[in-house]
Amino acid sequence: MYTLVKVLLTALIIVGSSELAKRWSLASTLLLALPFTSLLAILWIYIDTKDVAKVAEISWGIFWLVPPSLVFFPVLAVLLQRGLAFPYSLISAITAAVLTYIIYVKILARFGIQL
Numbered sequence: 001m002y003t004l005v006k007v008l009l010t011a012l013i014i015v016g017s018s019e020l021a022k023r024w025s026l027a028s029t030l031l032l033a034l035p036f037t038s039l040l041a042i043l044w045i046y047i048d049t050k051d052v053a054k055v056a057e058i059s060w061g062i063f064w065l066v067p068p069s070l071v072f073f074p075v076l077a078v079l080l081q082r083g084l085a086f087p088y089s090l091i092s093a094i095t096a097a098v099l100t101y102i103i104y105v106k107i108l109a110r111f112g113i114q115l
């Protein structure tokens with residue numbers, strides 16, 4: 001039952017954001033810019049385990065991985081604005097983000113930061 005509540009609450013936030021985007025772009029953009037996925041995951045992990053060390057570890061991991069995740073958005077926007085079909089733009093943006101993650105994690109490792 002608890003897992004079902006977590007799934008429903010998480011799904012409601014995501015669906016609510018996408019529905020809001022249909023009506024008010026700025027409001028939905030602000031809502032989607034918040035790290036709801038991270039917040040919910042951290043909340044569920046803490047509630048399930050009460051392990052603050054695990055929450056801290058995940059928080060640091062998220063912090064270090066935010067910069068490469070930002071590659072996705074401008075790549076998607078530029079490709080769409082240039083007329084590339086949505087599926088190809090999406091796949092290209094995901095690919096760019098994944099490649100950026102791989103390179104970024106290797107760079108962090110050279111500085112002794114392990115994720």
